[in-house]
Amino acid sequence: MHSLYPWQTELWRKLGPRGISLGHALLLRGRKGLGKLAFASYLAKSRLCEGPSVKGEPCEVCSSCHWFEQGSHPDFRLVEPEAISAKPGLPGLSDDNAGGMLADTAPGDGIESATEGAATEPGGLKSRKKTGKQISVGQIRNLADFINTSTHRNGYRILLIHPAEAMNLSAANALLKSLEEPPTRTLFILVTHQPQHLLATIRSRCHQIAMPAPGATAAITWLRQQGAKNPEMCLASAGYAPLAALEFDDAGYLEQHRIFIRQISAPVNLSPIALAEEMQNSDLPTVVNWLQKWCYDLMSFRTTGKIRYHLDMPDAVESVALNIDPPSLACYIRTLIDTKQLANHPLNARLFLEEMLFSYAMALFPERSARID
Numbered sequence: 176m177h178s179l180y181p182w183q184t185e186l187w188r189k190l191g192p193r194g195i196s197l198g199h200a201l202l203l204r205g206r207k208g209l210g211k212l213a214f215a216s217y218l219a220k221s222r223l224c225e226g227p228s229v230k231g232e233p234c235e236v237c238s239s240c241h242w243f244e245q246g247s248h249p250d251f252r253l254v255e256p257e258a259i260s261a262k263p264g265l266p267g268l269s270d271d272n273a274g275g276m277l278a279d280t281a282p283g284d285g286i287e288s289a290t291e292g293a294a295t296e297p298g299g300l301k302s303r304k305k306t307g308k309q310i311s312v313g314q315i316r317n318l319a320d321f322i323n324t325s326t327h328r329n330g331y332r333i334l335l336i337h338p339a340e341a342m343n344l345s346a347a348n349a350l351l352k353s354l355e356e357p358p359t360r361t362l363f364i365l366v367t368h369q370p371q372h373l374l375a376t377i378r379s380r381c382h383q384i385a386m387p388a389p390g391a392t393a394a395i396t397w398l399r400q401q402g403a404k405n406p407e408m409c410l411a412s413a414g415y416a417p418l419a420a421l422e423f424d425d426a427g428y429l430e431q432h433r434i435f436i437r438q439i440s441a442p443v444n445l446s447p448i449a450l451a452e453e454m455q456n457s458d459l460p461t462v463v464n465w466l467q468k469w470c471y472d473l474m475s476f477r478t479t480g481k482i483r484y485h486l487d488m489p490d491a492v493e494s495v496a497l498n499i500d501p502p503s504l505a506c507y508i509r510t511l512i513d514t515k516q517l518a519n520h521p522l523n524a525r526l527f528l529e530e531m532l533f534s535y536a537m538a539l540f541p542e543r544s545a546r547i548d
């Protein structure tokens with residue numbers, strides 16, 4: 176099993192040792208691609224371990240650690256949307272970098288993550304199933320038996336809910352009941368990419384922990400150790416989330432991204448119909464997120480001269496940014512937030528992309544759009 180990422184060791188010192196009380200509910204929050212789920216799993220495993228080290232690290236040899244690795248620990252439950260659980264791999268071992276490449280941006284960027292925590296295949300851009308992205312009330316209610324029966328091992332049980340914002344309202348309310356009257360010797364660990372989408376009443380009943388992110392230099396060093404070929408560029412493209420960057424460092428993914436950016440950065444050649452056709456089998460939230468990041472950079476460059484995501488193409492950013500109308504772009508960026516929501520359930524992928532790209536062309540290059548219409 177994966178242990179801790181280098182940027183998590185300090186947090187581990189504060190939470191890991193067995194003597195430290197974790198209360199009855201933790202909320203680990205932070206953008207995608209930071210390794211939140213891996214940390215939560217490691218924490219759960221260590222708390223269930225029968226012989227942890229003084230620092231709280233799981234021993235890896237006891238039967239509890241063994242069961243955890245097998246995904247069959249009787250005192251542990253992982254609750255995820257079915258779309259994630261259906262992924263190959265053991266429960267508790269998947270990481271929140273799945274889909275992380277789609278991911279997110281630093282707080283305050285004003286761009287939300289393009290996915291809702293569902294899984295994509297690393298490097299792949301296959302469309303996901305439309306169902307099973309939520310955590311249902313049934314899934315939460317099914318936990319009642321688990322919570323109310325006696326534990327099998329050392330009298331401690333752990334529930335890990337990931338991503339917590341995938342709970343629909345009924346599920347969240349059902350969970351709230353358990354949080355309000357916490358069962359004894361039970362720990363809830365909620366992992367969230369978007370805490371603002373959780374009920375305030377749930378947030379307030381959890382001990383909230385902001386998950387750490389490495390600085391750019393440390394992240395690049397780590398990416399290099401993982402064999403990333405373009406660590407600087409991938410880190411920037413992935414919104415400075417290192418695990419997301421690792422997935423970005425994939426030839427097929429980069430090529431798709433390159434094709435897309437090359438087209439939208441050349442208004443003279445942009446053909447919404449042709450590009451929509453070309454991208455129609457891609458994961459749509461990913462494509463929307465690319466466009467969001469591109470627009471973010473145009474605005475950022477225009478207003479501050481800085482580029483955040485497209486560090487490898489300053490000329491393209493500059494040439495487009497200098498020719499746009501900032502209020503129109505600002506308006507378009509706001510509409511992309513709704514577009515992102517629709518991207519999860521489009522009626523027709525090609526038409527969805529066409530409309531998005533026509534709107535983009537209209538917002539940024541109104542004169543040229545008038546000609547082609």
Ligand SMILES: [Zn+2]
Binds near residue numbers: 237241
């Ligand atoms: Zn152990």
